[in-house]
Amino acid sequence: MLNDRVIPRVLIVDDERLIADTLALILSQRGFAATAVYSGEKAVETASVLRPDILITDVVMEGMTGIEAAIRISETVPSCRVLLFSGNAATEDLVYDAEAEGHSFERLAKPIPPQVLIDHLRACAGRGSKLNKADSHTVQLSMMADLSGISPHRRCNLL
Numbered sequence: 001m002l003n004d005r006v007i008p009r010v011l012i013v014d015d016e017r018l019i020a021d022t023l024a025l026i027l028s029q030r031g032f033a034a035t036a037v038y039s040g041e042k043a044v045e046t047a048s049v050l051r052p053d054i055l056i057t058d059v060v061m062e063g064m065t066g067i068e069a070a071i072r073i074s075e076t077v078p079s080c081r082v083l084l085f086s087g088n089a090a091t092e093d094l095v096y097d098a099e100a101e102g103h104s105f106e107r108l109a110k111p112i113p114p115q116v117l118i119d120h121l122r123a124c125a126g127r128g129s130k131l132n133k134a135d136s137h138t139v140q141l142s143m144m145a146d147l148s149g150i151s152p153h154r155r156c157n158l159l
């Protein structure tokens with residue numbers, strides 16, 4: 001029963017509104033309390049109130065990057081588990097820089113089949129707080145560079 005357990009709060013950050021909104025809808029339908037925002041700055045602001053259990057953030061965005069937002073959110077919500085969600089090759093340089101400063105985040109490749117993401121999030125929620133550096137790993141999943149040419153119905157199956 002849903003009422004007998006804690007519903008994981010997931011904050012989704014992506015400057016591509018369609019991706020953020022679709023992901024929030026899918027997760028909400030699967031038992032997560034999902035909130036979508038569209039910038040790193042808004043993510044930091046929202047996280048201070050929402051206190052998410054899990055942050056899923058795009059990495060390369062205008063203004064504050066997803067890594068910068070993740071670092072700030074990790075400082076204010078230390079129990080928040082961070083998943084970097086990107087299909088952009090420039091992500092690796094940003095992640096390397098963050099790791100050189102002592103930060104460690106799990107990475108997911110875009111797009112990801114919804115059920116794979118949901119299973120992964122359920123496992124994250126079950127394991128509790130942030131990854132330790134030793135536990136950090138990259139979840140390698142199918143990558144596609146662009147969802148814009150795919151119908152909305154098919155996009156939901158590939159997100």
